[in-house]
Amino acid sequence: MHQLPPEHQHESHILLRFQIPPSLTLANIRAMLLSLTRRHEALRTTFDVDGGPRQRVHAPGPWPIVQASVERDGTPRPADVIEELTSRPFDLAAEWPIRACVITRDGAPQQVVIVFNHLAVDMWTLEKVEQELWAQAQGLISRRPASLPPVRQQPTDLARWESSADAAVPASRAMAYWEEQISRLPADPFAARRRAAPPEEARHATLTSPGLLEAGRRIATRHKVWPSAVHVAAHTALMAAYTGQAALGQLAFSGNRAAHPYPDVLTCMFSPMLVGIDCSDDPPFSELLRRVTSGSEQAARHAYVPYDEVVELVSREGSRRGEPVRLGLEVNFLNQRTLSYRGRRTTFTWNRPPTAWTHHGGDTYLRIDEWRDAVVLALQASSSVMDAGAVEAFLRGHEALVLAHDDPATDLRISQVATLAGFDPAAGSTTAPAAVPTAGSTTAPVATPTTMPAVTPEAAEDAVRALARAVCRVHGLARLDPSDSYVLAGGRVLRAPEVLADLSDRGWQGLTPRLLAAPTPLKVLAGLLAPARPVTGTAEPDRTTNQKLGV
Numbered sequence: 001m002h003q004l005p006p007e008h009q010h011e012s013h014i015l016l017r018f019q020i021p022p023s024l025t026l027a028n029i030r031a032m033l034l035s036l037t038r039r040h041e042a043l044r045t046t047f048d049v050d051g052g053p054r055q056r057v058h059a060p061g062p063w064p065i066v067q068a069s070v071e072r073d074g075t076p077r078p079a080d081v082i083e084e085l086t087s088r089p090f091d092l093a094a095e096w097p098i099r100a101c102v103i104t105r106d107g108a109p110q111q112v113v114i115v116f117n118h119l120a121v122d123m124w125t126l127e128k129v130e131q132e133l134w135a136q137a138q139g140l141i142s143r144r145p146a147s148l149p150p151v152r153q154q155p156t157d158l159a160r161w162e163s164s165a166d167a168a169v170p171a172s173r174a175m176a177y178w179e180e181q182i183s184r185l186p187a188d189p190f191a192a193r194r195r196a197a198p199p200e201e202a203r204h205a206t207l208t209s210p211g212l213l214e215a216g217r218r219i220a221t222r223h224k225v226w227p228s229a230v231h232v233a234a235h236t237a238l239m240a241a242y243t244g245q246a247a248l249g250q251l252a253f254s255g256n257r258a259a260h261p262y263p264d265v266l267t268c269m270f271s272p273m274l275v276g277i278d279c280s281d282d283p284p285f286s287e288l289l290r291r292v293t294s295g296s297e298q299a300a301r302h303a304y305v306p307y308d309e310v311v312e313l314v315s316r317e318g319s320r321r322g323e324p325v326r327l328g329l330e331v332n333f334l335n336q337r338t339l340s341y342r343g344r345r346t347t348f349t350w351n352r353p354p355t356a357w358t359h360h361g362g363d364t365y366l367r368i369d370e371w372r373d374a375v376v377l378a379l380q381a382s383s384s385v386m387d388a389g390a391v392e393a394f395l396r397g398h399e400a401l402v403l404a405h406d407d408p409a410t411d412l413r414i415s416q417v418a419t420l421a422g423f424d425p426a427a428g429s430t431t432a433p434a435a436v437p438t439a440g441s442t443t444a445p446v447a448t449p450t451t452m453p454a455v456t457p458e459a460a461e462d463a464v465r466a467l468a469r470a471v472c473r474v475h476g477l478a479r480l481d482p483s484d485s486y487v488l489a490g491g492r493v494l495r496a497p498e499v500l501a502d503l504s505d506r507g508w509q510g511l512t513p514r515l516l517a518a519p520t521p522l523k524v525l526a527g528l529l530a531p532a533r534p535v536t537g538t539a540e541p542d543r544t545t546n547q548k549l550g551v
Contacts, residue, residue, distance in 0.1 A: 001092070001119070002497055002513040008356035009089035014121055015082075016129065018112045021137050029102050029109050030065055032136045036129065037063060037098065041154040042120045042267035047092045053494050057156060058096070066101040070110075078103045082113050090117045097121075122268045123334070124257065129266075151266070158262045167260070170304070177302035178310050181276045182317050185249045187325050190363055190385040192244050197384040202358040204351040204380045207395035208341055212375035215406040222408065223286065225293045228333035231368045231375070232296070233289040234401045235331055236277050238394055239364075241418035246280035250329045252296065259304035273303035274310075274327065284411040285401075308493040311517050315487040318519030325519075328363030328385070334370070341374035346399060348392065354380045361514055390423060397421025463508065463526035470502040471522070482523040486516045493517050507532050 001009060020029065037043045038060035048054045066085065068078040076084075078101065085099045097117035102109050114129075121129070132148060139146030161167055188194065220227040232252065239248055251272040257263035275295045283291065318324045357365060363385050369376040377398055381391050400420055404410050412420065464482050471491050472480060480489040491499065496513040503509065509532040515525060 002494075003360035004356055005359060006089045008359060010087045011356045012118045013086055013090075014116045014118055014126065015086060016114045016116065016126055018114065018130065018133050020109045020111055021141055024109060024137060024140055026067070026102060026104070026107075026109055028137075028140050029112060032133060032140075033065055033100055033112070033114075034060075034062065035136060036132060037096070039132075039148070039151050040266045041156060042125075042265070043098045044096050045120070045155065046094060046096065047119075049093055049498060052492075055155065055159065057154075063096055063098070066099075068101055068103050069107075070103065070105050078113075082115075085113070085115045092117070092119070119268055121266075122255070122270055124255065125266050125268065153262045153265045155265055155267050158260065158265050158267075161260060161262060170259075174302040174305045175309065175313070177298075178274060178305060179313055179317075181249060181274045181299075182313055182325065184247060184276055185325060185327070186245050186247065187318075187321060187323050189239070189243050189245050189248060189326065189328050193242065193385050195384060197382070201383040202354050202380060203383065203386070203388055203391050204354045204378070205391050205395060206349045206351055206379075207346065207377045207399060208343070208349075208374050209346045209377070209399050210341060210344060210374045211346065212377075212399055212402055213370065213373065215403050216370075216375060219289075219402065219405055223289055225289060227370065228368070229289060229293045229296065230402060231333060231377075231398070232275075232331055233285065233292040234398050235366055235368075236279070236292055237285060237288055237401060237412075237414050237417045238397055238421055239329060240277075240279040240414045241421065242390070242394070242423055247276065247278055248329065249274050249276045249327065250331050251275075251327050252299070252330075253332045254300045254303040256304045271303055271305070271307050272310075272330070273299040275299045279414055282413045282415050284413050285405055286411050288414070311493045312487045315485060315517055315519050319485050319488055323519075326363065330362060330365040331368070332366070333368045336369045336371050336376075339369070339371045341371055341376075343374070348395065351378075358382060393422045397423075460523075460527055463529040464523045466503060466506060466508050467511075467522055467526045467529060470499050470506070470508075474498045474502055480522070482526070483521050485519045485521060486525070487519070489522060491516065503529070504532060 001012075004012070041057045044058045044060065044063075046056050046058065048056055066081055068081040069075055070078060081101050085101055090097055097120035099115040101113045103111045103113065112133075116126075135148055136146045162171075216227045216230045219230045223230075232250070236248060236250065239245075239250075252275050253270055254273045255270045257269055273296075275292070276299075277288070277291050277295055279288070314325050314327060354365075357380050362380075363382050365380040367376075367378040367380075369378070377395050379391055379395055381394075386394070397417070397420060401412070401417060404412065404420065468480055468482050471477065471486065471489060474495055475490055475492065477490055482489075486496070486499075487493070493513070493516075496516045499516065500511060500513070503511070508529045510528045510530045511525060515528065518525075
């Protein structure tokens with residue numbers, strides 16, 4: 001949420017549609033929704049930001065539930081109401097992370113559309129919410145009390161355990177694992193491929209393949225692994241062949257409900273985990289599959305960590321090396337058995353540019369959806385590391401690689417995968433297809449530490465002082481050395497928005513939470529600051545004014 005501008009935060013919202021059984025009234029539906037928030041604290045939690053993010057659980061009570069009619073009665077149409085509910089960012093400091101619209105026909109409720117902030121729910125949660133709504137609806141129809149299991153575990157119980165001595169030991173082990181894995185990563189997995197490109201230009205394409213579904217399952221059965229491991233191994237082989245790296249680290253996503261004694265808490269409970277894979281000996285696919293499976297299992301055992309602290313680890317490692325360390329490869333496997341393709345042939349589609357995703361500075365993100373009758377591969381890639389031809393070659397190469405290994409006699413090495421996919425690690429790029437949509441694919445570049453605007457010495461000195469004071473004020477620091485990065489100086493990633501707000505209040509702008517989290521010295525970052533408005537009058541007193549800031 002910190003890394004997304006307000007106009008794009010809605011893209012992470014989660015929408016649930018619930019068809020209302022006949023005979024239920026508006027009063028019934030409102031009672032069902034109120035019961036949902038009364039039972040689950042996560043749905044009535046806000047986050048205070050002053051003094052550091054804290055969750056605040058509100059007492060149960062009524063909350064806004066919108067009604068929209070399909071009749072042309074002069075009121076806003078349901079589609080317009082739902083668009084407003086889904087496109088508006090949540091005010092996490094003041095608004096509960098749930099919105100609802102009841103759609104009616106002739107006064108009778110037909111459907112409930114619920115919009116959740118992703119902080120409150122995940123896929124497991126959505127299933128539980130649907131089950132509860134259905135149980136309540138059946139109870140109202142039969143005029144019998146709904147049989148709902150008691151809620152024994154709440155997010156506050158989980159937070160209390162996380163602060164306990166019992167949680168400290170596994171947490172320290174997990175952080176040690178991350179620190180070791182990060183130390184083994186190449187600073188830039190795409191070093192041989194990266195080229196000049198607008199930092200917010202990216203492409204997004206989808207390949208839907210019916211053949212991948214059964215082929216992946218057969219390979220998984222033969223090697224005694226999950227189908228997800230087959231696709232992650234295929235992605236790893238392609239990445240190793242494309243980048244030429246001997247070691248790769250991929251950010252996968254793992255559910256954390258088995259990592260603590262509160263697995264039934266209804267809230268969002270998954271996090272990125274770093275899976276490191278050794279590709280230095282040009283392993284065959286079967287060995288790579290074994291390494292991916294083993295690495296994923298080990299990473300999952302250490303996945304339950306505060307991700308903001310992982311970001312701080314990466315920043316410190318970058319400071320140690322003297323260059324940023326990029327966790328640029330993201331992969332996510334989702335089981336979507338409720339969706340169907342109903343097609344027999346593979347289709348390839350270019351999608352709208354992923355504007356929100358590119359804002360946080362990622363390199364590639366592969367989403368693998370296993371539908372009821374097909375596998376859907378969706379790849380988002382920054383134009384600085386993949387041109388259009390490479391994006392298409394990756395998706396088609398993924399399909400070709402898995403289908404080839406449906407034959408038990410096939411066991412390709414990484415060096416052979418490059419030929420199969422149609423790219424060579426030594427080449428600068430691949431040939432782009434003739435027709436690629438470009439409208440809207442380029443946005444204005446943003447300044448980064450490597451493309452700083454020119455500043456005068458006087459302006460730089462003022463900016464350095466302003467940034468140093470803002471960090472000190474927010475974190476209660478007596479002093480800092482502007483030669484240090486934000487993290488080395490004592491700055492916490494989760495408090496970066498407070499620093500930016502402090503700067504804005506005093507007339508400075510130009511930084512983002514992502515830039516603050518980088519291993520860039522504060523005195524260099526200050527070069528990106530610019531006055532937000534003319535500064536007049538005498539500067540207000542500051543407790544750090546008479547203290548040496550280490551300049």
